Amino acid sequence: MERLKIRVVGHSGYGGLLSTGSIIAKALEHLGFYVVADREYPSLIKGGTSCFTINASRESINSLSARPDILVAIDKPCLLKYFKTLNDGGTLVHGYERLSGITEILEEAVKRDINVAHLNGREITHEAGGSERMKNVVLIGMLWKVLGLPYETIADQIKDQFASKPNIIPPNLKCAKLGYERTETFKTIELPKNKPKTAFMDGNYALALGAIHAGVRAYYAYPMSPSTHLLTHMANHAKEFGYVVKQAEDEITVANLALGSMHAGTRALCATSGGGFDLMTETVSLSGTIETPFVCCLFQRPGPATGLPTWTAQGDLNLAMHGGHGEFARMVIAASDPTDHFELIQHALNFAEEFQMPVILLSDKVSAEQYVSVPPLQQNTIPIKRGLVAKQDLEKLKNTDRFEVTESGLSKRWLPGETEAYYFANGDEHDSEGILDEEETAGDMYAKRIRKLDFAANSVPEPKIYGENKNADISFVGWGSTKGPLLDAINDAKANGLRVNYLHYSFVSPLKTDTLNQFFADNKNVHLAEGNYTGQLGNLIEQQTQNRFKGRMLKWNGRPFFTEDLDKYIKENK
């Protein structure tokens, strides 16, 4: 698939890297391209080296390329660091004034057939009557001309970006205009036609929208990357929608606040990353025992310990599945793109309430923060299911209905204080109304709670196959954020006459295996794709089924799978 591959590089927090990337990405989206954009940044506030990568295509794309064809460098240290990632024959756009300081780069550019678009950014900002901080906008103007795109399309986006500070719009526009006028066009790109309407958003925001839409009335969190943006979004919209947001003193508190609110009977949500989830696990176990719904979003980043705080990973599947002492039923769901985040949080809340168990929704840094063009989100497509006793039946309830040992394992749930019947939600092993039970029969309640998972599994969807179902040259199985790169690999392979297909798990645990078994029967070269070292889903599948993977495509260096990774792996293993 043809891609426009741009990377903007600059210090974090200085020079407008984020606004530059955002303006370019959104302007391309408005021109009708499908866009994917993501930021790589260090765990610090100002300084360090950071980049914003943008891919655009006339067809739908879902992942990024590791190497750009165009590098836009805001400052020298980042130019020096990222120049090597620029493809041969590509274009460098920069505004660095002392060319004698980068002679090696310029010599290498000639050797590697790289075009250089250069203006003295600082001088132009003065000429435009702006501040030197606007050098990045000069570069935006230059980039737009390099690509031969109409000036108005970027001017509109600049106005939009600075709408809240109208006094800085005219000098910024002037900077862009001068940059545009004094640059040559190196390549013209065909503009897209007739792209259906899309929404350009990240997973975090989509998740917030899903949670608000699904009636979450209390949100609790403690800041931790990459879950923090969700707290930001939930806090920003709290007033408009009237729900409560509380940043608590630690993740143990967060989990207990959420569990307490759920027990009262509202919809509460919390989110964290691996380290915070470690702290929550005792509460997850409590939720399992007292059969009070609990939903936590676990945004993965590489561990162990502090790990790589601002990078991505899929290393916490085992944690989500097994964190917490004792044996109890739980569900684990994993989100990939923004649409997924919007929909799966609604399913997570439904499952938690219907089946009275903890549900962990996994995401990761890339899924949560990467912007993708997706079809507009649709409201009211997923009904709210609360699994509560109907109002007219409340008066008939007995205390012992609450934890009655049933065949399905599911018993009646109602809210404390809503009727005369009452119960003891007891973290100790208990009988059908919650009274401490240490008799030999205590195991019956234990089994009832776990049995519930088999019952719940009937409502869990099978994994989904992308590409042709059968006879692929190479097949993959994955979950969460591997979906985007695999969808792109299927399309790219088609262009090369190769058949690739992919089986994707959104609902990871309980593991559904019918479609999986058929997939292995119908395809002879099935590989695992996961962002971790040990192949956690792969191990689960090989433990629970007879299927064996031909190979494992694994990555654990904090980066997501890029298109280059897939190209290489497919070439070597097809």
Place this chain on the structure above:
Amino acid sequence: MTTPKLQALVDAQKIYNDYTLRDDNINWWCGGCGNYPIQNALKRALSLEGLGRRDVMFCFDVGCSGNGSDKIEANTIHGLHGRVLPLAAGFKIANHKMQVIAEAGDGATFSEGIAHLAHAVRNDYPVLFILHDNQNYALTTGQPSALTPKCQSMNCAPEGLEIEPFHPLEVVLGLKPSFVAQTCSADIDHMTETIQKGLAHKGFAFINVLQACPTYNKFITHEWYLEHIQRLPEEHDPTDMESARKYAFSSDPFYLGQIYHNPERQNFLETVAHRDENSARLIDEVAHQDISRLLAKF
């Protein structure tokens, strides 16, 4: 014809009986344990305030006090060691029309749970908190807690610990609380009236109950307490922090009563400016929210 006063007593008795339906004559605490009179006083206070089973949520920590979680006929939740305060606060935030009562021992509260206590005071969550202060970890067989007197021989500390204990009231008064009271498990009437005051408080009500533990704290029995407790003098003004500190820090005698009260303080729910504390409960608001305005930006 019954007088209103008599009727109120009859009603109170009915509520008390509701909380005490089952009496299977099995002991679940040691003979002479302060937990029996504390639970009794709690039921009395609720009965006198007309708060029945449907009006109250009881939240229990883990420990000897937590073993009362299924010994009172009501809606209860028995959570994790040290974590009862956020659990109770979460419940209250979602359903502020129920009275939420949290109970925990000093072991849990001043060790694993001390951050939760500090932030519960800071946030002024509208929860009545009863601290079962028996100055040791009783259910784990008598280890020293953060409130055990210095150098007192205990299980796992045969020579005692040469570490200064926390003073519970000093800790809490330092956190700018809205309500602090002290009472004693040797005095049911005083506990009852103190809990009633706590129930009437709109924010976080911290009640320290000096509690006898006849098995592991042989030195502080109910008899000992009766000789060392005294009601706060009339002239004490609970809104005066200086006076509060003076009486709080006395250990001979221990002063019982409402030590500190700040009726002006905003509770947590009142700080959520976009919600009307007296109106709907979060539990009644679970429904699809229309997010069209947010979607329109894309």
